Amino acid sequence: MxxxxxxxxxxxxxxxxxxxxxxxxxxxxxxxxxxxxxxxxxxxxxxxxxxxxxxxxxxxxxxxxxxxxxxxxxxxxxxxxxxxxxxxxxxxxxxxxxxxxxxxxxxxxxxxxxxSDDKKVTASILDFLMEANTRLSDEVVRNTRSFERMKVEAEKCLAQSERFNIDKAEFESAAYAKFVAVLNSKKMKLRDLRDRLSKTEHPHPGKLAQDEDDSSEKTQAFNGESDKSENSKAP
The missing domain is CATH 2.170.210.10 (DNA double-strand break repair and VJ recombination XRCC4, N-terminal)
Incomplete structure (x- = not known):
């Protein structure tokens, strides 16, 4: 009740x-x-x-x-x-x-x-107001303390968040630097492999050029002999 x-x-x-x-x-x-x-x-x-x-x-x-x-x-x-x-x-x-x-x-x-009793009624109203004021004062104190605790926790969270952001930026910067280094290393290896592959396909470029020259001379000599044969057969 x-x-x-x-x-x-x-x-x-x-x-x-x-x-x-x-x-x-x-x-x-x-x-x-x-x-x-x-x-x-x-x-x-x-x-x-x-x-x-x-x-x-x-x-x-x-x-x-x-x-x-x-x-x-x-x-x-x-x-x-x-x-x-x-x-x-x-x-x-x-x-x-x-x-x-x-x-x-x-x-x-x-x-x-x-x-019929003004003092009694007035006293009861004043007692209620005093009690209500005490309750409100206690509530204000509790809320103030709670707010201060929340403020401290919020400041800690803010500092931690800022630290996380700094760590994140440092990690991303370091990771990017490593990525660039690995990428450059891969590029160098690819160039080296390309050069080695090129040498494997053409191991003696000087000899290849000499063979081409000899083949050209033989072709010219053959053409000259053919011309002589045709001239000797002519009446």
């Missing part, structure tokens, strides 16, 4: 004429209660389950939807909404808030009775 109880506290600023009020709300699954103070006087509103159900039926809402809407407008002063806390006789007050929904103006009202 405790887990389903929620609390809120709104600072309601009604301007210089009506002043500032603090509204503490206690929200349960089927009902709610309000404690209101201006610092001196206090008022209370205890909405029963039956009253909440009747109001929800009037607005054609489920009880849960009605309570959610009420908490929305009484948990924080909503911009664009018109609030009022007007006298309702016998020191009682009427709390109202109006807003527009789909072009229609809607106004909610709840009567708040003058409290």
């Amino acid at each position: 405790e887990d389903s109880i929620k609390h809120s506290c709104m600072r309601l600023d009604l301007g210089s004429k009506d002043g500032v009020f603090y509204i503490m709300g206690t929200w349960l699954p089927s009902r709610f209660s309000l404690s209101i103070t201006d610092g001196l006087r206090t008022w209370t509103c205890n909405a029963s389950e039956e009253e909440v159900e009747n109001r929800a039926n009037q607005w054609d809402q489920l009880v849960s939807e009605y309570l959610e809407t009420a908490e929305h407008y009484l948990g924080f002063q909503q911009p664009g909404s018109v609030y009022a806390f007007t006298p309702a006789g016998d020191e009682n007050r009427r709390l109202s808030w109006a807003y527009e929904k789909q072009g229609t103006k809607l106004e909610w009202r709840w009567k708040c009775e003058k409290s």
Whole structure:
């Protein structure tokens, strides 16, 4: 049951004429209660389950939807909404808030009775605010420490990333240098193999030239003898 109880506290600023009020709300699954103070006087509103159900039926809402809407407008002063806390006789007050929904103006009202113990109600509101402030302060400290730890880790990751980039650049440079050296070595070996292959196909280029000259001379001599034979046969 405790887990389903929620609390809120709104600072309601009604301007210089009506002043500032603090509204503490206690929200349960089927009902709610309000404690209101201006610092001196206090008022209370205890909405029963039956009253909440009747109001929800009037607005054609489920009880849960009605309570959610009420908490929305009484948990924080909503911009664009018109609030009022007007006298309702016998020191009682009427709390109202109006807003527009789909072009229609809607106004909610709840009567708040003058409290018989102003000090007790004011003290309960102050206790809630002090406790909430302590929780928020602790949360700020925890979040600040967590942020500092995350900042340190982020700086470490950034430094490591920069180191990785440097190592990567150095590795790529060294790998490229090795690749160029291997490529040049392969080129030299290919040239050497080409030269050796050329020498294998033509082992004695001088002799080959001499053979070609001898063959040419023999061909010329043969042609000369043929000419002589033909001349001797002529009449």
